[in-house]
Amino acid sequence: MKKALICGISGQDGAYLAKLLLSKGYSVCGTSRDAQISSFRNLEYLGIKDKVKLESMALTDFRSVLQILNKIQPYEIYNLAGQTSVGLSFEQPVETLESITIGNLNLLEAIRFLGAPIKLYNAGSSECFGDTDEELGADETTPFRPRSPYAVAKAAAFWEVANYREAYGLFACSGILFNHESPLRPERFVTQKIVAAASRIAEGSNENLYLGNTSIKRDWGWAPEYVEAMHLMLQQDEPDDYVIATGESYSLEEFVAVAFAVVDLDWQDHVVIDKSLLRPTDLAVGKGNSMKAKTKLGWQAKYKMKDVVQMMVETRLAS
Known part of the structure; x- marks a missing residue:
């Protein structure tokens, strides 16, 4: 049975991803800064809270990350944690930068330190691109021009993943997701x-x-579809980064x-x-162009x- 660790399981994407992985036979563990007091309302809404193992982990604390990776020994890690609001990032720029960049770096470094064959998915963001071409949209070759503290942090996390993939051969990839919504x-x-x-x-x-x-x-899409793309990225033979969008x-x-x-x-x-x-x-x-995801992953927004x-x-x- 494959084990998956979802950092940020209490959020929209984390909850839908947990449901998807459970349906595929995974053993799923989710983390929160304090699992004892977190409500995990989204997991309850989807009716899966009792099917998921929940652990406390502070992503900005390397020792905490190392302990959980040793304990769970996951096959796949999905990093969906960190401050998620663009608007809030202007009010809390330091917390935003730390929660996204240090948290992601701790995961990468822990995987490298342990030497385990763990696959890592990093939640990138279309905000990294800044304004996009209204006709063509942004794809994986479009340069980043972040225009918020949130976008700056996500851009840094993207390059952390690229660096560790190149320097240490880690199976690590970023999904550059455009806006995706749901009732959660x-x-x-x-x-x-x-x-x-x-x-x-x-x-x-x-x-x-x-x-x-x-x-x-x-470019607004449907969150339950977008988590399918996350999973597909970690099923490939080689790690790579993908833009996920509707194209409209x-x-x-x-x-x-x-x-x-x-x-x-x-x-x-x-x-x-x-x-x-x-x-x-x-x-x-x-606006995003996810032709690469369609071609290589077989993913397309419905x-x-x-x-x-x-x-x-x-x-x-x-x-």
């Missing part, structure tokens, strides 16, 4: 904020939805319009633009933005 998204993410507000208004709330820049364009870009205004249309409302009656919500810097366009919004709103209304 917390409301601090604008997509879930929109879905939640539209659902409450449809049920009788007289609130307004306050948003910042609605002209930004993003839509404005936040279009996302809002679809969410309100699902509940038969006109978004313009309920949305207020709040300049205080604007970020110091923001990306105008995010669900696009409108499908994603529909599923998120319907799930919210049913809960």
Whole structure:
């Protein structure tokens, strides 16, 4: 039986990945900074909490990482941990940089130190690219131009993986994922904020939805599909990095319009633009080209933005 260690199992991607790996017969262990007090609400939502082994591990503490790797002896490690919000990274730049770059480096160094044949997946981010070409999108050859503390940290973690792969022959790869959503998204993410507000208004709330820049364009996919790509990357003969995206870009205004249309409302009656919500810097366009993933992994996104919004709103209304 293959053993997988998921760092950051309590998040959206970690929970869906755990469910996927369990369905494939894996023994799954997930870590949290303090597993005794973490709620693991997403695992409970998916009905798999009792099927997963949970351990406490501080990714920024090398000794802690080494102890857990020795104890679990995983075949595959999926590093999905660290601060995940672009907006929050402007307020907590040091914590963001440390949790992403040091945590990832500790995993790489622990694998090298142990000399074990462990395969590592690192959660990269499309934010590393900065603005992308609206026609072509970004692929694996597109240069990085990060424009937030979060993106800077993810870019550093990407190069850590590339360095250890080249210098020490580790099977380590990064998935450069564009935006991917699901009902497990917390409301601090604008997509879930929109879905939640539209659902409450449809049920009788007289609130307004306050948003910042609605002209930004993003490539939105369905998170349960994206974790399939993560798993596929570690099943290849050689480690490599892959862009994962739908290849379609839509404005936040279009996302809002679809969410309100699902509940038969006109978004313009309920949305207020709040300049205080604007970020110091923001990306105008995010669009990915995942042709390499299609060719080498056989992966292609089935669900696009409108499908994603529909599923998120319907799930919210049913809960």
